[in-house]
Each structure stands twice: as structure tokens, then as C-alpha cells.
Amino acid sequence: MADAVGGRPRSNQGGIVVKYVVFRETHQDGSYHFHIAAKLTSSQRFSAFKRTLLQRHGLVSNWSCSHSSFWSAVRYGFVPSEAKPVVDAQCFQWAADGLAWDLFEASQEPFRADSWRQRREKKDKQAEAEGKSIGFTKLDLLSLVLSKNLRTKRKLLTYAQNHGTVPMQSFLSKHQRRLPEFIEDALEWESAPAESAVEELTDWDLLCQAADQPCPHGDQCVYKTACDQIFELNAASFSWVSLAVALRSVIVSGPSKTRRVPFLVGSTNSGKSTLLESFDSLFGEVNVFHLPALTDKRFALRNWLRHKRFVFWDEFKPVQFAEAECLPIPQFLKAFNGDLFEIQVPQNAHDGNVDFRWTRGAAFTAKERGLFTPAEFVTAEDIFHIKARVHLFRCSARLPRLREGGVPQCRHHLAQWIRAGASIFDAAGGLRPALPTLAVEAGVDVGVGGGVQGLAELLRLAAIPEMVARSLGTEILELGAVHIRELSVQDWCELAAWGGLRPLQQRRLLASLQT
Numbered sequence: 186m187a188d189a190v191g192g193r194p195r196s197n198q199g200g201i202v203v204k205y206v207v208f209r210e211t212h213q214d215g216s217y218h219f220h221i222a223a224k225l226t227s228s229q230r231f232s233a234f235k236r237t238l239l240q241r242h243g244l245v246s247n248w249s250c251s252h253s254s255f256w257s258a259v260r261y262g263f264v265p266s267e268a269k270p271v272v273d274a275q276c277f278q279w280a281a282d283g284l285a286w287d288l289f290e291a292s293q294e295p296f297r298a299d300s301w302r303q304r305r306e307k308k309d310k311q312a313e314a315e316g317k318s319i320g321f322t323k324l325d326l327l328s329l330v331l332s333k334n335l336r337t338k339r340k341l342l343t344y345a346q347n348h349g350t351v352p353m354q355s356f357l358s359k360h361q362r363r364l365p366e367f368i369e370d371a372l373e374w375e376s377a378p379a380e381s382a383v384e385e386l387t388d389w390d391l392l393c394q395a396a397d398q399p400c401p402h403g404d405q406c407v408y409k410t411a412c413d414q415i416f417e418l419n420a421a422s423f424s425w426v427s428l429a430v431a432l433r434s435v436i437v438s439g440p441s442k443t444r445r446v447p448f449l450v451g452s453t454n455s456g457k458s459t460l461l462e463s464f465d466s467l468f469g470e471v472n473v474f475h476l477p478a479l480t481d482k483r484f485a486l487r488n489w490l491r492h493k494r495f496v497f498w499d500e501f502k503p504v505q506f507a508e509a510e511c512l513p514i515p516q517f518l519k520a521f522n523g524d525l526f527e528i529q530v531p532q533n534a535h536d537g538n539v540d541f542r543w544t545r546g547a548a549f550t551a552k553e554r555g556l557f558t559p560a561e562f563v564t565a566e567d568i569f570h571i572k573a574r575v576h577l578f579r580c581s582a583r584l585p586r587l588r589e590g591g592v593p594q595c596r597h598h599l600a601q602w603i604r605a606g607a608s609i610f611d612a613a614g615g616l617r618p619a620l621p622t623l624a625v626e627a628g629v630d631v632g633v634g635g636g637v638q639g640l641a642e643l644l645r646l647a648a649i650p651e652m653v654a655r656s657l658g659t660e661i662l663e664l665g666a667v668h669i670r671e672l673s674v675q676d677w678c679e680l681a682a683w684g685g686l687r688p689l690q691q692r693r694l695l696a697s698l699q700t
Contacts, residue, residue: 200226200281201225201229202223202224202226202281203226203280203281204223204224204278204286205221205223205279206221206262206276206288207219207276207277208220208263208272208273210262220262222255222259222262224255234246234248235248254294255291256292256293256295257294259291260292260293260294262276263276263288263289298327298328298330298332298375299328302325302329302333309352318352319352320352321350321352321356323367325356326357327367329341329344329353330368331371331374331375336371337368338364338365341357341364342357342364387437388436388437388468388494388545388546389433389436391467392436392600393600394600395467395596395597395599395600396597396600396601396603396604399597400595400597402593402595406595408463408592408595409595412459412460412598412602415459415460418583421581422579422582423578423579423580423675425602426607427578427675428449428460428578428606429604429605429607430607430610431445431578432603433604433607435447435548439543439545440521440523440543440574442522442573445521445573445574445575445576446547446549446575446576448548448549448576448577449548449580450550450552450553450556450580451553451579451580452552452554452580452583453552453583454584455582455584456580457551458500458550459584459592461497461548461550461599462497462499462594463596463599464495464497464548464599465497465594466595467599468494468495472493472494473495473496474493474497475497475498475499476500477489477511479506481511482509482511484530484531486528487529487530487531489528489541490530490539493545494545495545495546495547495548496543496546496547496548497547497548498548499549499550501551502556503517504556504557504558507562507563508560514567517571517574518571520543521574521575523544524542525540525541525542526540526542527539527540528541549575553579557572569681569682570681572681572683576679577678579675637661637666637667637668638668639668639669640661641658643697643698644694646697647693647694647697648693649686649690649694650690653682653685656682657682659682660680660682661680664676669698
């Protein structure tokens with residue numbers, strides 16, 4: 186090869202070979218030749234390679250046109266057959282990334298519905314010629330459904346009656362009641378490769394990927410217009426940046442006492458659901474756990490076990506669900522604190538209870554009126570703890586109708602405003618002025634409001650009872666505050682201890698904040 190001449194320098198310096206394997210095939214007289222199966226980064230014409238090998242390196246090569254894919258060429262050299270019972274057991278493998286790869290896996294034909302159906306039809310013709318009968322399997326059915334696009338029971342039955350073989354008709358007749366289940370299995374089979382690739386991404390990575398992709402609705406996205414209006418109309422009630430940060434927190438790390446579940450509350454037609462229902466589009470409807478049936482006391486949560494990526498409970502009333510024993514208070518508190526809890530399932534599938542821990546994203550919406558009113562079996566103390574698990578965002582303004590039939594979902598702009606809001610919050614962190622802090626010695630009881638400058642005096646002026654004042658102080662410290670001017674009115678109202686104040690106490694405290 187040192188004496189090779191001719192040819193032009195390569196323009197592609199990165200290499201086009203992904204991997205290859207070399208097999209040695211020995212003849213009866215003891216001589217041998219080599220077979221090379223190579224996988225490239227893209228389709229190529231072999232004439233240039235053949236000419237280069239001959240001119241530069243003096244190597245004569247023959248190129249096969251009988252192999253349709255890489256797997257076929259590997260199979261020829263690796264898997265013994267009736268025509269070729271002896272294969273090279275010490276073949277040479279190479280990969281551009283330096284990693285080992287499995288020859289057996291590489292020698293298997295990937296599933297293609299058309300190819301499988303055509304092989305099945307070929308077997309049917311052969312069996313007919315030989316006067317034999319062959320069975321029809323479920324995989325034959327899956328390939329038929331996918332290759333012929335027979336995605337409903339009626340379409341499948343009609344095709345079988347008009348064009349099906351006797352074994353096919355017999356199989357469908359025997360399993361007629363299960364055909365919807367088989368069709369669902371076929372669709373799951375088809376979507377598995379794409380969903381498997383998505384599973385490799387974290388939920389936040391998937392969101393960022395959606396934000397980088399173009400909007401499917403183009404420049405006239407109704408969802409984007411709706412979001413802009415909702416945020417503008419409710420600017421006095423909540424910050425869209427705060428909502429984005431709250432969503433990012435639970436999506437990245439799951440809910441806890443310090444990462445509370447975003448809960449959008451407000452009146453009818455205020456855009457609560459419109460803002461968040463695009464999570465169905467982002468993660469896929471089947472991957473989102475929607476509001477369970479209130480009437481199902483025993484097995485309401487069992488669908489939560491089916492590999493969900495997000496919890497979106499629209500029109501969720503925690504007091505009502507607790508009162509109906511569909512989602513008891515202890516179970517709710519554990520579920521949205523990252524703790525283990527049990528989900529009841531039918532005993533014919535399990536022992537009746539499954540341990541479960543939720544560590545992914547969640548969001549709720551509901552109408553605000555009467556949302557946290559105590560009930561017969563739900564006390565004010567229970568509601569206090571419920572509020573400690575959620576981050577309330579009040580939608581106080583009504584959204585005008587933008588489109589007949591509702592606002593279509595848009596995963597792109599949902600992901601964009603969440604990521605943008607979180608980025609704004611992160612960037613602003615380095616721009617906030619330093620606030621004065623109180624020096625607190627380790628191990629010293631700081632008392633009511635200690636550690637947060639101005640808090641003790643504020644609570645004293647508002648005549649807040651000591652027990653509630655201590656709870657407020659503890660929560661504010663957990664938020665990371667060092668001065669009371671860091672907290673907005675909304676921050677105060679979202680504290681769990683805020684619900685323990687009487688109306689006039691709340692009014693005095695808010696008045697003190699403004700003085």
C-alpha cells in the first residue's frame with residue numbers, strides 16, 4: 186500500500202464506515218478468500234470504491250448485489266446454513282466508536298410489516314401447491330394490520346372476508362372479541378422504536394427538545410396567542426416566570442415539600458386548562474396520568490402504575506376526592522412528597538397492593554370557589570397539609586374565545602415558555618442586590634421570625650399568634666428568604682400556614698406589608 190498511486194485526496198475526513206466484519210471462507214483445496222460486510226453512514230455507489238481499491242492498493246474486489254441490508258451480509262458469513270455449514274469462527278470485527286458489537290444481533294433481520302406479510306403470503310402459496318395447511322399467528326395479524334393499515338375492527342374483518350385466506354379467517358373468527366386488543370398491540374408494536382428512543386431522554390430533555398423543534402401550527406399558533414393573553418391578563422395575580430420555575434422543579438426532580446405541585450385555580454374560562462393540557466401533546470396522552478374516576482374507590486389509581494411520565498389532574502378537588510375515599514389525605518400527602526405509598530390493584534393480578542413512589546412532574550387545575558372548604562371527614566388541619574403540597578397560581582381574569590372548538594394543543598410553545606421562564610429566573614439570580622442578613626449563631630433558638638430580617642417585627646405589629654407565627658417563620662426560612670421584602674403578596678398567600686390565619690389576621694398582615 187506504500188506504493189499506491191492515483192486517485193484524489195478524500196474530501197470527507199470524518200470517515201464513512203460505521204463498522205465492518207471480515208470473514209474468511211476456505212475452499213476445498215485449502216485456498217481461501219475474504220468476505221467483508223460493511224455498514225456506512227450513508228448509501229454509496231460501489232464503483233468508486235472498487236476502482237480505488239484496484240488503483241491505489243492493487244486489490245481486486247467483487248461487490249455483491251444480492252444482500253438488501255447489513256444484517257443479510259453479516260448473516261451470510263456468521264450463521265451456518267444447509268448450503269454453507271462451516272463458517273469462520275474467528276472473524277475480525279471493527280467499529281468506528283471502538284465499542285464491541287454483537288454479531289448474532291447484527292445478523293437478524295429487523296421486523297418490517299410488509300416483508301413479514303409477503304413471506305407469509307409466499308408460505309400460503311407454497312402450502313396451497315403442496316396441499317398442506319399452515320396456521321395463522323398473532324404476529325401474522327400484526328403485520329397485516331400495519332402493512333394494510335387495518336386499524337379498526339370493522340376494516341380488519343372486512344379485509345379478511347374479502348381477501349383473507351382460510352387460516353386467516355379462522356383465526357379472526359376464533360379471536361373476534363379480542364381483535365381490538367390485538368389491534369392495540371399492533372399499534373404499540375409499531376410505535377415501540379420511537380417511544381424507546383424517547384424513553385432514553387429525561388422529561389426535561391424531552392421538553393427542551395420540543396422547544397427546539399418548529400411549531401406544528403406555524404406562525405399562527407392559537408395556543409401561543411392564548412398563553413400571551415393569559416399571562417398578560419393575570420400579571421397582577423401571578424408571575425408566569427414563577428409558574429415556569431415551579432413546573433421545571435417538579436419535572437426535573439419530582440414533587441416534595443420544597444418542590445410543590447403547581448395548582449392553577451380560578452373561575453370558569455380563565456385559561457387554567459388551556460395553559461397545561463398541552464402536556465398531553467408533549468409526553469403523549471398515554472404517558473400522562475389524568476384525573477382518576479371519583480366513583481372508583483378501590484382501583485382509581487391503578488393506571489398510575491403504567492409507566493406514566495406526568496400527572497395532569499384537570500378539575501381536581503382534593504377535598505372531594507378525600508371525602509369520597511378515592512384519594513385519602515395520607516395517600517395524597519405521601520404521593521406528592523416523593524414518599525412510598527400503596528396503590529390498590531385487583532388481587533387476580535397482584536396481592537392487592539403495589540408499593541409506588543412518584544418522582545416525576547405533576548400539575549393540577551380547579552375552580553377556586555369552595556375548593557378548600559372543610560367537609561365531614563376532611564378537617565381544616567387536613568386542608569392545611571394539602572395546601573403545603575401545592576403551589577397555588579390564581580387565574581383571576583377570563584380568557585376571550587380565540588377559536589371555535591377550543592385552543593389546540595402545542596407542545597412546542599408549552600415547552601418554550603416553560604424553558605424561557607426558567608432561564609429568566611436563573612439569569613436574574615445573579616442580578617438581585619444583596620440583602621442585609623441577621624447573624625445567627627449556630628445552635629441558638631432564633632425565636633419567632635428569627636433569621637429573616639423584619640419578620641418578627643411584622644408579625645408583632647399584625648398581632649399574629651405565636652404558634653402560627655412560628656409556622657410562618659419556618660416556611661419563609663425554608664423558601665430561603667433573608668428579608669421580608671423578598672416576599673410578594675402572592676408568596677404570603679401561598680404559604681401553608683396562611684390558611685391557619687383568621688380573615689382579620691390576614692388583613693392586618695397584608696396591611697402591615699404595605700406600610
